Amino acid sequence: MRIGLTYDMREEYLALGYTEEEVVELDKPETIEGLEAALAALGHQPVRIGNHRALAAALLAGERWDLVFNIAEGMHGLGRESLVPAMLDAWKIPYTFSDPMVLAISLHKGMCKRVVQQLGVPTAPFAVLDRSEDAAGLALPFPLFLKPVAEGTGKGIDDRSVVRDPEALAAVSADLLARFEQQVLVETFLPGREFTVGIVGTGAKARIAGVMEVHIPGDEDAVYSMETKENYVGVVHYGLLEAGPLREDVEGVALAAWRGLGCRDGGRVDVRLDAAGRANFIEVNPLAGLNHVHSDLPIMTYMAGGDFTDLIGAIVASALERTDARRSSSR
Ligand SMILES: Nc1ncnc2c1ncn2[C@@H]1O[C@H](COP(=O)(O)OP(=O)(O)OP(=O)(O)O)[C@@H](O)[C@H]1O
Ligand SMILES: [Mg+2]
Known part of the structure; x- marks a missing residue:
């Protein structure tokens, strides 16, 4: 089977001037090489496509694949993981992993927790902050855990993420809102394994x-x-x-x-x-x-x-x- 690979490579974005932190979720060449080797060992023909732009160009040039193995994380906005699957849906090309809706919901940890809670699955009590001033009105008891609402690979998570008093809550939420330009998820700290x-x-x-x-x-x-x-x-x-x-x-x-x-x-x-x-x-x-x-x-x-x-x-x-x-x- 001819299997296309969609991905976002760290070095391409570093060359465009993005910082190490901005590209931390993206892939290294070894990752793509490992996937190619595994697909070849399974008897398939892996074909590198690249990111959403490369995919668009290949589609418009008439290139097709039996399946696309998609690990493209994207770079901007809450639809960044959904973009490649949405394009492949539009072109009726099958691909691995979740559909655009699932990827968008799971990227936004607050929306995702609302769905998970509604499913009856235990998840820590939480709130989503738009502004650090709103932190004062929260009814959640300390200690709390703070993180950017839509990042991965531990971005925005460090030893300040656990907050124990209103001053730290105000300071850390203001810092995260400014640094990541997105809402902040505030959750009850889960102390266990x-x-x-x-x-x-x-x-x-x-x-x-x-x-x-x-x-x-x-x-x-x-x-x-x-x-x-x-x-x-x-x-x-x-x-x-x-x-x-x-x-x-x-x-x-x-x-x-x-x-x-x-x-x-x-x-x-x-x-x-x-x-x-x-x-x-x-x-x-x-x-x-x-x-x-x-x-x-x-x-x-x-x-x-x-x-x-x-x-x-x-x-x-x-x-x-x-x-x-x-x-x-x-x-
Ligand atoms: N409510 C919480 N209570 C305690 N620790 C937490 C809580 N939420 C997150 N953490 C800690 O922060 C880490 C990172 O959180 P989370 O998994 O949401 O971030 P991520 O950056 O999306 O991770 P990944 O690399 O898996 O994409 C968790 O693995 C856990 O150690
Ligand atoms: Mg995680």
């Missing part, structure tokens, strides 16, 4: 790829920040969670959110325990990192005994299954 849950598949066929504990030893309030994510070696301890009631709770939260939101093919759900020890939804990553060395979903796949080619094969199989079902029902 943290897990990231890998999922492969869609709907009823979605299955757990692994439940990995993310543990930062020696710091009770440690959070999985941008700095930690980039420099995880020797700092973060990763381990698969053993079977038992806790794993059932964590898996149940992750799968209910994944299925309820309509996420497809593969990704990760981040979960943390509240003060009562119950699993709470933090956020979903329907375009999870797929670097074969550093990304959480591949890492937990290896811990569970799988390899990278199996993981990519399962994602492609899930996408093709959806596509075949649609084709046969529209005949």
Whole structure:
């Protein structure tokens, strides 16, 4: 099968003058090379496309693919992850991962938590701030956790993210609003253990790829920040969670959110325990990192005994299954 690859490469944007922080969510050349190698090992013909502009040019030039493997994160606005899938929908070209609506909702963590809460999945009490002045009127008890409402890869998350008093709440929310030019999500701080849950598949066929504990030893309030994510070696301890009631709770939260939101093919759900020890939804990553060395979903796949080619094969199989079902029902 001829499989196109859509992605946003860090170096292209650095060359245009973007900063390291602005490009931290984007891909390195090794990531694309790893995906090409896995697709080739599965017997496919990988074809690099690139970002949304390259996709538009290729489409207008008449190029077509049997499937597009899409990991393009985009750069601007709340539709940045939805852009490539929306274009592919318009051109009726099948692609991996979620549709434009799911990607837009999950990118906005406040909107996403509203949906998740309505699904009956536990998630920390929260508010979305437009202005730091509004922080004073919040009814949420301290400690609180603050982050930009629509970023990933730990952007805007550091040791100031946990706030314990009104002064820190006002200062940190004002700083985040100014730095990221978007709303700020204020949540009850979840003090318990943290897990990231890998999922492969869609709907009823979605299955757990692994439940990995993310543990930062020696710091009770440690959070999985941008700095930690980039420099995880020797700092973060990763381990698969053993079977038992806790794993059932964590898996149940992750799968209910994944299925309820309509996420497809593969990704990760981040979960943390509240003060009562119950699993709470933090956020979903329907375009999870797929670097074969550093990304959480591949890492937990290896811990569970799988390899990278199996993981990519399962994602492609899930996408093709959806596509075949649609084709046969529209005949
Ligand atoms: N309510 C909370 N209580 C405690 N810690 C939290 C809370 N929300 C987020 N965190 C911490 O901050 C980290 C990053 O938060 P989150 O997963 O929302 O950010 P992200 O940048 O989108 O992450 P990713 O790299 O997975 O895309 C979490 O892994 C967790 O350690
Ligand atoms: Mg996360």
